[in-house]
Amino acid sequence: MKRRDFITHCGMLGCSALLTPQSSSPFLTNIRAEDAKHQFEARWYEKLPHKKVKCTLCPRECVVDDRERGYCGVRENWNGIYYTLIHSNPCTYHIDPIEKKPLFHFLPGTDAFSVATVGCNVDCKFCQNWQISQIRPEQAQNIDLPPEKMVRMTKEAGAPSIAYTYTEPVVFSEYMYDSAYAGNKAGIKSVMISNGYIQEKPMRELAEVLSAVKVDLKAFTEKYYQEVVAGELKPVLDILVLLRKLNMWTEIVYLVVPTLNDSDQELTDLSKWMKNELGPDVPVHFTRFYPQYKLKNLPPTPVKSLERAREIALAEGMHYVYVGNVPGHTGEHTYCPNCQEILIKRKGFWIMDNKISNGKCPKCQTVIPGVWS
């Protein structure tokens, strides 16, 4: 496939997938026969009496009856066996700058082959990709993209990494694992762009083939997680600590939503926790909320709120604190925590200048943590 054809194809897929599912003809949906639908048995579940199953992939632990699906809508119990319906069946892929994930300390300035299936294991009221994250496989225009083909396309695009992103990769963990495994054999890294709502066992297994994880920490209160996310905070914090123990390169995104998770107290508690449990070097991105999906009654986050969040985290001792979704803001740059030199200058998703040399600040030789090559 030529580069031009590839980009055209990506563009077409992206456009169609991000439309609401009903806006394209339902005859374009991938309605498949049962035998084709139930090809890939799920990897993390238990069989229960009377053909029930218990999913052990995410903290929900859905108990699913025969012919029913779990909360994510992409796993189905068929005659007592649990299947993933989305393995090798993404709804979209693109070539994105890695900064878009955002991962700021991971191969800056490179592209990531970015792929998603439908489905998610939470239901954030502000979801920007709900048209694909909150639907079922049969409601989307999916494509056949087995791991080996994905790796081949990644190499053809000249991208050093694959990003599992846009929706929630936890729900397509088997596909992610197999693709990351195939990628590693071909020298392609894999990064998981996730909400971190996953159980320890599958996360440990995935960590064997991943090179970085970005976790959306949606708030620092259980109340917010219950009311806005339809999930829980504690399991996400546990996963962040686990990733730290596993020495997995991890960055955190915190979407600042006016009045709901932006109090000084909450941001202070969050910053203290991050510093104590994860250390000061984990990058944290305070990003701007825009009203959409079910949360349209709030204004976009004032830039001042993001700046205040950044100040609080820096004051608590975090070293790499960014402002996100505000292109051109000085909070997008990477600063040396020792001499305050601008090391990576960014504008939006683009790298304007990168002074990091051998993983160090060229001015004071401070080691800057990250995956730089």
Next chain:
Amino acid sequence: MKRRDFLQRTMSIGVGFSFLPFTGKIACSKPLINTDSRVVQVSDDNVRKGLSFDQDVLEKMIDNGLSHLYQTEQIDGIWKNLFSRDDVIGLKVNCLSGSQGSTHKVLVEAVIEKLRNAGVSAGNIIIWDRLNEDLESAGFRLNWKNKNKILCFGNDVAGYDNELYINASVGSLITRTLTQICTATINLPVLKDHGIAGVTLSMKNFFGAIHNPNKYHDKVGNPYVADLYELDLIRGKTRLTICDALDAQYEGGPPFKPQWSWPMNSLLLATDGVALDRVGWEIIEKKRKEMGYPPLKQIGRNPDYILTAGKKNLGQSNLNRIDWQKIDLG
């Protein structure tokens, strides 16, 4: 069907049905007797004919049930008051359980016979559920091409409306069958236990109308089931509910489990879906007790969403205030 054929078809449906009123209310000139809190349970053991059911007996059960529901002998008048010739009537079946445990095809055929006798043309009757494959597995024959025959298709054919319908805890895309095609609904759920939501009856049957039902089973479906039912598109268009209790199930649902089902040989009729659900819940609790199973509350499956619907004034959830009439025909 090719894409072009489909687009032409959907366009023709849109144009053909565009003149129809979308009032969401009964199109009758004379107000019917208030049936709000009445639920009629009509039973007849003669309905069984070998391994199948006798459609003639079923039609008599429907007639008798409606007669008691509306307290009139003028059965034809009831149907004609409920539906006009111009109505496009969706029959919302429940087909998730395959050939057994779904809305019986013979019941649907009996209802269709009644509608046809009332002057509704075949092309104005649509049997629908979530997916074509579900309908087929329950024995229904698909048809979305021949407008001179009864139509039958899933949401995968109709597609979903562009608008995100948000009400309290729910936010969903709704099938075009409800938003753009049908002017009225006859709800045809099945009386059965549900492993998460406690029971699945008339209100929960409308989970088959939305694109994301998997998101609304948390907390035993409370308040999601009630919040969805509150939408005018759903509650407002539902003019009659006939719950299939020919075979009922008190444990192990929603999939069909023969060891926990029993031949109840009954139908439940109501216009108040909440009242019907409250009665259905009571029937299942009594059967569970009779068979030595604990109450749903004891095992964390109390269907509180029914009580929530009552509190939201969507119908009557207080059993003491429901006029539950039991008619035994044989």
